[in-house]
Amino acid sequence: MxxxxxxxxxxxxxxxxxxxxxxxxxxxxxxxxRTPIKNFPDDGTEWFCQENELQVPSQNLDTSVSTTRLYRKMYLPNRNVLPGNCTxxxxxxxxxxxxxxxxxxxxxxxxxxxxxxxxxxxxxxxxxxxxxxxxxxxxxxxxxxxxxxxxxxxxxxxxxxxxxxxxxxxxxxxPSGCPKLSVVRSEIYKSKLYLDWTTSISPFLDKLKKIFNINDFDEHNLYNIYSNMEARKCHKKQIPDGLTEEIWQELIVQAGNYANLVFGNxxxxxxxxxxxxxxxxxxxxxxxxxxxxxxxxxxxxxxxxxxxxxxxxxxxxxxxxxxxxxxxxxxxxxxxxxxxxxxxxxxxxxxxxxxxxxxxxxxxxxxxxxxxxxxxxxxxxx
CATH class of the missing domain: 3.40.50.1240 (Phosphoglycerate mutase-like)
Structure with a gap:
């Protein structure tokens, strides 16, 4: 300076x-x-959530409310998609x-x-x-x-x-609020910048394909995998044996690169x-x-x-x-x-x-x- x-x-x-x-x-x-958005991979890992919103019905828009009776939403056992009591x-x-x-x-x-x-x-x-x-x-x-x-x-x-x-x-x-977003995203996937990136990470994608045993794994799965592993690591849940710290750090980088190529457009x-x-x-x-x-x-x-x-x-x-x-x-x-x-x-x-x-x-x-x-x-x- x-x-x-x-x-x-x-x-x-x-x-x-x-x-x-x-x-x-x-x-x-x-x-x-939060719990995973998708249970990916689906290996039966259980998730338990204690945070349940309590509600009180109201017939007016007053600024205060009496809480003489509260209602709680509870998920029925085995009637949700994730093992445990979460959605x-x-x-x-x-x-x-x-x-x-x-x-x-x-x-x-x-x-x-x-x-x-x-x-x-x-x-x-x-x-x-x-x-x-x-x-x-x-x-x-x-x-x-x-x-x-x-x-x-x-x-x-x-x-x-x-x-x-x-x-x-x-x-x-x-895209529900702006349908053109889906069109533009498809165009990004066809751009030279994006295709060059996917070519450069092909060996890394092959590693992830073996680790997670997913035959049709491609770069679109990167952020979903990262997101799922983020939740698992936060809760000290089991992760695949092949997901070493080195590969995890690379996954963070490439998930970020994917986000930048799409959302940075x-x-x-x-x-x-x-x-x-x-x-x-x-x-x-x-x-x-x-x-x-x-x-x-x-x-x-x-x-x-x-x-x-x-x-x-x-x-x-x-x-x-x-x-x-x-x-x-x-x-x-x-x-x-x-x-x-x-x-x-x-x-x-x-x-x-x-x-x-x-x-x-x-x-x-x-x-x-x-x-x-x-x-x-x-x-x-x-």
Whole structure:
């Protein structure tokens, strides 16, 4: 680092600590640890889940509720697809604790350090959105439990977690909402860049084919295998004997390369995440103009969403996001000028085109909007 760069860095640190104010934060998370999406390979491994959502029926939209009677959904033995008492992709006790710990971290950052949230829960200061999956909805609930423990709540308030039908969801790769995505993905599979990659990893695919005893194994199985083994390793479940640490690390790398080739493609990326990026920019604009009263937004989603957002900003590191990974978009006011700080798993990132971790808001906006299509609805039609 030359003397000028060092001086600029020190100046920014001084600004952050002496003349800055955090005005708003948007946190985008991946759900916590969950059971496999597919039991692959199907070897009879049992999975047991203790996290069951308790529900109370309500006939009105009051802000509080009496819990005189609760209802719990229970899976019938031997009537589910996974051995044990879980279903595919269900949040586990480990996943619940991961998000509770994540909530505790942001309690320290946004309630104690920056004080953009009050010590006692106030629904008017934050907003929550989740994809319409059991594991992401529950992850948001446990996050809030860590952010605001029971002793920090004024009463039994009803917390709204906003969601969408899959035809409208824009926080992950979703061909149901954008049919053109399937067409573009097929075109990516035929591209020279993609075909050259598949040729280069052919020996590695042959190794995996033998390890998992799958004759029709190809590169499309990479991420599914990685995802399944990720869950098994998290729970110390049995893994195939041939899956050495060296091969596991290579599997992580190649699963990340697959994700980058697909989700990092500019056309697919814009179709998949562009409308969410637009919503994020509109959110910051509203906060800067004084129209938005919330100080914090939580978005509970999936690893594909994190990859898409990072790729849209050219910050994806080609490694699959771990459970409970998170992106922090923080809006700072420094001497009446606004800046965005992006953190990935609490580490500041330099968005290409910004030069420093604190990105002038207009520069960030210009970079982000490159991922937004002029007419997303029309572009998504086949």
């Amino acid at each position: 030359n003397r000028l760069s060092y001086f600029i860095l020190i100046s920014l640190i001084v600004l952050i600590t002496t003349a800055s104010k955090l005005e708003f934060a948007a946190v985008f998370t991946r759900h916590g640890d 595919y992709g269900q949040l586990t006790t480990i996943g619940a604790k991961q998000h509770q710990e994540l909530g505790k971290y942001f309690h320290s950052r946004y309630i104690e350090q920056y004080k953009i949230l009050p010590e006692v829960l106030d629904r008017d200061t934050f907003w929550i959105r989740s994809t319409n999956y059991y594991r992401t909805l529950q992850s948001a609930e446990f996050f809030l439990y860590g952010l605001y423990p029971l002793e920090s709540r004024s009463d039994q308030e009803i917390i709204n977690i906003h969601t969408m039908d899959k035809e409208h969801e824009n926080m992950h790769y979703n 500019h056309t697919l990326n814009s179709l998949a995440i562009g409308t969410y990026i637009q919503e994020l920019v509109d959110l910051f604009d509203s906060k800067i103009s004084g129209e938005l009263k919330h100080n914090f937004h939580l978005y509970s989603a999936h690893d594909s969403g994190i990859i898409l957002v990072l790729s849209a900003l050219h910050c994806f590191d080609n490694l699959p996001p771990e459970y409970a990974s998170n992106l922090q978009f923080e809006l700072f006011n420094i001497n009446d000028s606004h800046y965005i700080q992006l953190l990935y798993n609490h580490k500041p990132l330099v968005i290409p085109g910004c030069g420093e971790t604190l990105c002038p808001y207009e520069a960030f906006k210009q970079i982000a909007l490159k991922a937004v299509l002029p007419d997303p609805h029309k572009s998504c039609q086949i």
